[in-house]
Amino acid sequence: LAKTTQPISMDSYEGQEVNITCSHNNIATNDYITWYQQFPSQGPRFIIQGYKTKVTNEVASLFIPADRKSSTLSLPRVSLSDTAVYYCLVGDRGNTPLVFGKGTRLSVIA
Amino acid sequence: EPEVTQTPSHQVTQMGQEVILRCVPISNHLYFYWYRQILGQKVEFLVSFYNNEISEKSEIFDDQFSVERPDGSNFTLKIRSTKLEDSAMYFCASGSMTGLGYGYTFGSGTRLTVV
Numbered sequence: 001l002a003k004t005t006q007p008i009s010m011d012s013y014e015g016q017e018v019n020i021t022c023s024h025n026n027i028a029t030n031d032y033i034t035w036y037q038q039f040p041s042q043g044p045r046f047i048i049q050g051y052k053t054k055v056t057n058e059v060a061s062l063f064i065p066a067d068r069k070s071s072t073l074s075l076p077r078v079s080l081s082d083t084a085v086y087y088c089l090v091g092d093r094g095n096t097p098l099v100f101g102k103g104t105r106l107s108v109i110a
Numbered sequence: 111e112p113e114v115t116q117t118p119s120h121q122v123t124q125m126g127q128e129v130i131l132r133c134v135p136i137s138n139h140l141y142f143y144w145y146r147q148i149l150g151q152k153v154e155f156l157v158s159f160y161n162n163e164i165s166e167k168s169e170i171f172d173d174q175f176s177v178e179r180p181d182g183s184n185f186t187l188k189i190r191s192t193k194l195e196d197s198a199m200y201f202c203a204s205g206s207m208t209g210l211g212y213g214y215t216f217g218s219g220t221r222l223t224v225v
Contacts, residue, residue, distance in 0.1 A: 034213075043114075043201040043216025044153060087153075093212045095141045095205055097166055100153040 004088045009105040018075045020104050022088030025069045033064060033071045036087045038103070044087060048073070075106075083108045112136040116202050116217035123224055126191050131220045133185045133202030142185045143203040143214065144177065146170070153201070159185065192224045 005023040012018045024033065032051050036044040048055055050062040050071070061074040075082060085103040115134040123129050135142050144156040157167040159177055176188045185204075189196055199219040205212065 032212075038153070041199065041219065041221070043203070043219050044214075045216065046213035049213065095158065095160070095165075095212075097143065097155040097158050097168075098145075098153075098214060099155065102152055 004090055004101055006086075006088050006101065006104045008102065009107070011107045011109060012078055013109050014079055015077050018078050018082075018106060018108075020073045020075075020086055020088075020106070021070055022073070023070045024088070024090045027068050027090050028092075030092045031090045032093045033062065033068075034089045034091070035060070035062065035073045036089065036098075036100075038085045038087065039083075044100070047086075049093075078106075078108045080108050080110060082106065112215070114202055114204055114215050114217035116200075116220050118220060119218065120221045121223070123192055123222070125194055125224055129189050129192055129222065131187045131189075131200050131202075131222070133187070133217055134183055135185055135202065135204035136206070136215055137183070139204035139206045139215075141165075141205040142179070143205070144187045145201045145203060145216075146198040147201065147219075148195075148198045156187070156200075189222075192222075194224050197222055197224045 034049040035047045037047050038044045048060050048062045050064050052064050055062045063072045085105050087100050087103040117132045142159045145153050147153045155168050157171045158165045174190045178186050199221050201216050201219045203214045203216045205214045
């Protein structure tokens, strides 16, 4: 499984756009990039998944450059409730067990 | 939105006792998982289960652990003789393809405290 590297923590003010970048230099051809969100004392929650270019849903956008060696999760206009740990995971789009890193702890400040 | 339900939300047990953690996965999912998260640490994979048998397990999932799908809806994790280091949040998950891609739905977890 490709190893991922992301910042340990980030701070943001409410209403700002937050971009969290993840490096995955050894991503394989079959690998997809998936982001999860975890609130304290809750299970991780699937946010978004992509293979290349840009993916957008009602929660976030995911930008993936052509070389796919990194990806950026973009959260538009964050609120206090977006304070959570965000995990970037890389793996095939199947039932392979997820391997979580330490994630990025996002703190949104009023 | 369909949910994965876990019970109990919190379990306190004495060292050496057996515990059973219960999960009801989403009904049309076929793959089921247990993960754990020790306080302040990463979410760790324990075991995956498909077609009524273990499909993959981690080094953590030793002989003290077992999983079962006793009645076609519940999915249980049993720890035979708990140790202090088993204290953690235990998350059940089930997986399927969604409109957003292949995703896993996690339950809210069971906080296990071994004293």
